[in-house]
Amino acid sequence: MSEASLQQVDPELARLIAAEETRQAQKIRLIASENYASRAVLEATGSVLANKYSEGYPGRRYYEGQQYIDAVEQLAIDRAQALFGAEAVNVQPYSGTPANLAVYLAFCNAGDTILGMGLPHGGHLSHGWSVSITGRYFNAVHYGVRREDGLVDLDQVRELARQHRPRLLWAGFSSYSRVLDWGAFAAIAREVDAIFVADMAHVSGLVAGGAYPSPVPHADVVTTTTHKTLRGPRGGMILCRAAHRKAINAAVFPGVQGGPHNHTTAALAVALKEAATPAFGQYAQQVVANARALAEALRAKDYSIISGGTDNHLLVVDVTHNRPLSGKGAARALDAAGLVCSANTIPFDPRKPFDPSGIRLGTPAVTSRGMREPEMRQIADWIDRVLKDPTNEELQRVVAAEIAALCAGFPAPGLPER
Helix, strand or coil, rough: CCCCHHHHHHHHHHHHHHHHHHHHCCCEEECCCCCCCCHHHHHHHCCCCHHHCEEEEEEEEEECCCCHHHHHHHHHHHHHHHHHHCCCEECCCCCCCHHHHHHHHCCCCCCCCEEEEEECCCCCCCCCCEEEEEEEHHEEEEECCCCCCCCCCCCHHHHHHHHHCCCEEECCCCCCCCCCHHHHHHHHHHHCCEEEEEEEECHHHHHCCCCCCCCCCCEEEEEECCCCCCCCCCCEEEEEHHHHHHHHHHHHHHCCCCCCCCHHHHHHHHHHHHHCCCHHHHHHHHHHHHHHHHHHHHHHHCEEHHHHHHCCEEEECCCCCCCCHHHHHHHHHHHHHCEEEEEECCCCCCCCCCCCCCCEEEHHHHHHCEEEEEEEHHHHHHHHHHCCCCCCCHHHHHHHHHHHHHHHHHCCCCCCCC
């Protein structure tokens, strides 16, 4: 086997990776589900642990040679339990949706009723939306937000739960900018004898850092990704009450996936150690402060912010408000100018999902670079400049150069110097 470098073996792929490194370094990343992993996390992700196959769990594997793998996985489990105060943890899910699929397998039969937030109102595909397997194999019912204030309608949640008696009640989101009342969801679930599942994929890092309320004391099961605000590798995790440990473990393996990705488990262990530090707590608080500063600066420029603001790391902006724009058009113009975000539906959106009315902005990645409130106000200025003239390619080039200059003063964590 060749011992040559990636550059020597596959210069074409090496060029693409280098180009991506440059993009991540020179653009402002406002995608709410993205972040920068630390160099230590990246080192673990690229380690020799990728060579080992490990079906099963620590102490109960189907393959031999697990002495160090077992220790790695147990370390990740122990750190997650300590960080989040969970009774039981499974660190093997490949990502957030596989983690959610394992929950369905653990507690549901095909055709069972589930209740979750509708995707256009800020929910997630895996909470029963029609294009997902979770919407095809289960009887999915959805709640939403109130038209007048953009907040989750708990009265509607309770009414739907009483009417449909779901097996699972989901709370969690992909584009909701306010605090969820985990305790209220738990009470509704108890009333109808449902399993309460909290999907904290977007806010797990904020929870770890004390900047967002934890669902762990309230929920029967908590799922999460590990790469968003938690700043870990691309992966997933399930936290649950001890009574559900056996069902969850069996659902993950052999239920919905094969052997764990040991290099990802190791990188997660690193991220969990980092998340237990005071510095990470300060980071989490700053993520929220930056999101609020960005929302306030955009509101001052007459942009309509869904629910009026934010309590977490993201905000959704209705770009059609007083402007001849669409979400997709706005996102593409901003990307060309060095501001990377995603088009997003808004509650009661009259436009189609592929070209909706909104954009979603998030502050985890810019905060990881050390940016604070003054930079958020500058970002709002750039957004406004570009969206006032979204087809002006020369303006986009000028703004992109200004952004690259700013980014040079805030080096991206984990990226090699070039």
